């Protein structure tokens with residue numbers, strides 16, 4: 264198997280006295296889409312934030328050789344500047360990642376997410392789905408080696424969710440590693456290689472997507 268981009272070793276995370284994650288061991292590898300599932304409040308977003316380096320572990324280690332620009336993180340906040348146009352938002356992110364200004368790359372990524380016709384509109388007027396597309400453009404723009412996507416289809420219409428699944432598969436097939444939090448397991452499973460289910464503060468399942476029985480788990484109400 265390829266060298267891991269990130270390793271979690273016996274990671275625990277507490278909020279105050281409350282334990283959210285205990286003794287998590289996990290490796291994220293290139294070319295793989297890892298679906299992260301589990302019930303509300305299980306700690307999926309916390310896990311992604313730990314991997315992103317946005318949250319320190321309470322115990323254990325998060326090891327990575329990736330530079331900060333090597334990780335693309337899409338959380339629940341869109342991180343869009345409402346007074347800037349879509350194009351200016353992305354130009355800002357290029358500079359944040361220390362990349363030279365590249366208008367052609369911005370134009371291309373706006374087309375990729377279906378916002379070519381809205382490039383010069385203020386992002387503050389965008390619908391929820393359009394804002395989500397702009398956030399996805401931000402993550403795709405810098406071509407990170409690791410993408411951490413927390414419910415990325417949120418706000419997208421069904422056809423756009425299908426498009427997003429294909430995009431996620433394509434970035435992994437091009438060599439990136441993707442960790443993808445989703446509640447739409449039945450639909451998203453086919454685009455994934457691996458499933459990690461967080462439950463009871465721990466990794467309750469870590470194995471091939473092909474062996475993950477989404478229907479049975481949904482019946483138990485644990486996803």
Ligand SMILES: Nc1ncnc2c1ncn2[C@@H]1O[C@H](COP(=O)(O)OP(=O)(O)OP(=O)(O)O)[C@@H](O)[C@H]1O
Pocket residue numbers: 278283301302303304305306307308309310
């Ligand atoms: N900043 C915080 N301070 C205190 N508790 C927090 C904080 N962030 C998360 N939590 C708690 O940690 C637990 C895990 O939250 P997290 O958002 O990681 O779960 P999740 O699996 O992503 O949930 P969901 O599926 O509902 O989005 C929850 O009980 C939540 O209330």
